[in-house]
Amino acid sequence: MATTRAARRTLRPLVFSPGWAATVALVAIALVGLSLPPTLQYAPLVASALVLGLPHGAVDHLAVARARGRPPDRGAVARVVALYGVVGGAYAVGWFLGPAAAFALFILVTWFHWGQGDLYVLVALADADYLRSLPQRVGTVVVRGGLPMLVPLLAFPAWYRRVAETLVGRFAPEAVGALAWAFRPDVRLALGVGYGAVVAATLALGYVRADDRGPWRLDAAETLGLVAYFALVPPVLAIGVYFTLWHSLRHIARLLLVDDGAAAALRDREPTAALARFARDAFPLTAASLALLAGLAVVVPNPPATVPEWVGLYLVFIAVVTLPHVVVVTIMDWEQSVWA
Numbered sequence: 001m002a003t004t005r006a007a008r009r010t011l012r013p014l015v016f017s018p019g020w021a022a023t024v025a026l027v028a029i030a031l032v033g034l035s036l037p038p039t040l041q042y043a044p045l046v047a048s049a050l051v052l053g054l055p056h057g058a059v060d061h062l063a064v065a066r067a068r069g070r071p072p073d074r075g076a077v078a079r080v081v082a083l084y085g086v087v088g089g090a091y092a093v094g095w096f097l098g099p100a101a102a103f104a105l106f107i108l109v110t111w112f113h114w115g116q117g118d119l120y121v122l123v124a125l126a127d128a129d130y131l132r133s134l135p136q137r138v139g140t141v142v143v144r145g146g147l148p149m150l151v152p153l154l155a156f157p158a159w160y161r162r163v164a165e166t167l168v169g170r171f172a173p174e175a176v177g178a179l180a181w182a183f184r185p186d187v188r189l190a191l192g193v194g195y196g197a198v199v200a201a202t203l204a205l206g207y208v209r210a211d212d213r214g215p216w217r218l219d220a221a222e223t224l225g226l227v228a229y230f231a232l233v234p235p236v237l238a239i240g241v242y243f244t245l246w247h248s249l250r251h252i253a254r255l256l257l258v259d260d261g262a263a264a265a266l267r268d269r270e271p272t273a274a275l276a277r278f279a280r281d282a283f284p285l286t287a288a289s290l291a292l293l294a295g296l297a298v299v300v301p302n303p304p305a306t307v308p309e310w311v312g313l314y315l316v317f318i319a320v321v322t323l324p325h326v327v328v329v330t331i332m333d334w335e336q337s338v339w340a
């Protein structure tokens with residue numbers, strides 16, 4: 001991977017510490033039995049529309065060319081815009097036609113995408129060379145993506161169902177019934193047992209194959225720490241913090257490393273200058289996204305009226321842009337040999 005050591009060294013503490021600090025703090029708060037007021041629980045997800053969250057995808061139009069080591073020209077930008085129009089547009093129509101299926105797809109796509117984001121960090125920033133084979137890397141994606149997408153279903157099924165209802169309810173409230181099976185205790189038990197087996201097998205194989213145990217220990221500590229986090233912290237708060245300070249921050253670090261100007265700033269130990277470049281690149285499409293979100297609020301059958309309903313609609317919007325975003329990130333994975 002053609003990223004210089006100096007740039008990675010500047011980046012590493014900035015990438016890992018905020019996510020760790022926030023997860024440890026929220027686990028501690030949960031363990032002492034405190035619960036944050038609902039407004040505060042929604043705050044990180046609301047803030048993600050402006051800070052880190054939405055912006056992390058708003059440079060996709062530049063990211064593919066940069067990952068290929070080329071300056072993004074008009075053609076490259078136009079191709080990504082077309083990808084968003086076609087793939088995102090089709091999926092948006094899908095939400096109107098079959099909102100329950102669209103929700104299930106959202107969960108599966110996020111599972112893959114948040115898993116692939118962590119796989120990149122392990123390989124590129126944490127030197128996880130014990131991940132030697134494709135099955136191990138697939139296992140790692142299943143494990144890492146399952147932390148935010150499956151653990152809350154096991155620990156907080158009522159919350160999970162309520163969020164599903166709020167998303168699906170913008171289109172057809174009764175359609176959520178089609179998902180009832182996923183919340184049954186026997187289904188959740190089976191999912192939990194199967195997932196636990198994949199976690200144990202993936203970590204055990206990594207342990208055996210690790211020459212240097214340091215990166216493996218980091219992987220295991222993050223995995224088990226996030227199991228505790230998603231099992232104890234109420235899901236809307238947990239996902240909001242994870243989306244911004246974990247997934248998005250890590251992806252932004254990846255974007256800085258493929259932007260020559262930002263990488264040079266990182267080599268000079270000027271992370272603020274690197275971040276300023278990112279903010280400038282991300283601003284136009286973040287603003288455009290918020291305008292599209294406002295448009296979506298007008299055309300859905302049941303426009304949002306409360307904060308949770310607005311958050312539900314925001315998540316539908318995120319779902320729609322995440323599908324093309326995953327295509328972009330998967331091409332980056334390919335260019336950067338993340339899977340092999």
Ligand SMILES: CC1=C(/C=C/C(C)=C/C=C/C(C)=C/C=O)C(C)(C)CCC1
Pocket residue numbers: 106107110113148149152159160163164235236239243247315318319322
């Ligand atoms: C809020 C929330 C949920 C779903 C959140 C999702 C699916 C977010 C996806 C965000 C993406 C894909 C961002 C882009 O990278 C759950 C799990 C239903 C549980 C209850 C709280």
Ligand SMILES: [Fe+2]
Pocket residue numbers: 056057113117247251325
């Ligand atoms: Fe992402």
